[in-house]
Amino acid sequence: xxxxxxxxxxxxxxxxxxxxxxxxxxxxxxxxxxxxxxxxxxxxxxxxxxxxxxxxxxxxxxxxxxxxxxxxxxxxxxxxxxxxxxxxxxxxxxxxxxxxxxxxxxxxxxxxxxxxxxxxxxxxxxxxxxxxxxxxxxxxxxxxxxxxxxxxxxxxxxxxxxxxxxxxxxxxxxxxxxxxxxxxxxxxxxxxxxxxxxxxxxxxxxxxxxxxxxxxxxxxxxxxxxxxxxxxxxxxxx
Numbered sequence: 428x429x430x431x432x433x434x435x436x437x438x439x440x441x442x443x444x445x446x447x448x449x450x451x452x453x454x455x456x457x458x459x460x461x462x463x464x465x466x467x468x469x470x471x472x473x474x475x476x477x478x479x480x481x482x483x484x485x486x487x488x489x490x491x492x493x494x495x496x497x498x499x500x501x502x503x504x505x506x507x508x509x510x511x512x513x514x515x516x517x518x519x520x521x522x523x524x525x526x527x528x529x530x531x532x533x534x535x536x537x538x539x540x541x542x543x544x545x546x547x548x549x550x551x552x553x554x555x556x557x558x559x560x561x562x563x564x565x566x567x568x569x570x571x572x573x574x575x576x577x578x579x580x581x582x583x584x585x586x587x588x589x590x591x592x593x594x595x596x597x598x599x600x601x602x603x604x605x606x607x608x609x610x611x612x613x614x615x616x617x618x619x620x621x622x623x624x625x626x627x628x629x630x631x632x633x634x635x636x637x638x639x640x641x642x643x644x645x646x647x648x649x650x651x652x653x654x655x656x657x658x659x660x661x662x663x664x665x
Contacts, residue, residue: 582613
């Protein structure tokens with residue numbers, strides 16, 4: 428089994444995980460027999476071509492979807508035993524998400540978009556506003572708090588999405604192709620912010636990308652192909 432443990436604590440563990448979808452009479456195997464362990468504080472890049480299973484893996488690790496085979500453990504707890512309310516609570520308290528389409532609410536300001544996860548936690552308004560402002564400042568957008576997404580560039584929108592992902596101080600950040608719609612300068616800026624989050628806060632970062640340029644310095648690369656794990660490399664190996 429591939430492991431991120433190296434003698435330490437395991438944060439996420441997948442045992443023979445598979446995910447199959449059915450489209451009418453067609454059976455699509457998105458992931459198959461995947462064994463994987465991830466330790467707290469790792470920065471792991473999931474790589475592979477389009478259709479390799481990266482997004483499916485991100486959705487499973489983020490408890491947004493359930494496997495059709497195998498088991499997923501979070502801090503030793505079998506996530507299959509959790510009801511949807513408990514899964515939603517874990518997502519809100521322990522996991523931050525950043526997606527390639529930004530998923531910002533167009534009628535809300537940047538600050539209000541970042542506040543959304545805190546509203547779900549019923550954080551007092553004054554506290555949520557302060558924390559959202561701090562998160563925007565952390566991604567270099569302190570001066571854009573009152574702007575709506577349509578008034579921001581693609582790179583700025585993605586930084587708002589990143590601020591929303593880290594405002595809850597989640598221990599796990601899952602980023603699914605977060606730089607796919609960005610120019611190179613914006614992509615490297617977003618990646619740099621995620622690296623800083625990993626090194627300074629110890630956040631476990633799980634990054635799905637097909638862009639080889641973004642892999643320099645990433646501590647671990649897990650390569651998928653046709654829904655199967657084909658390589659697990661450490662130390663920035665090519």
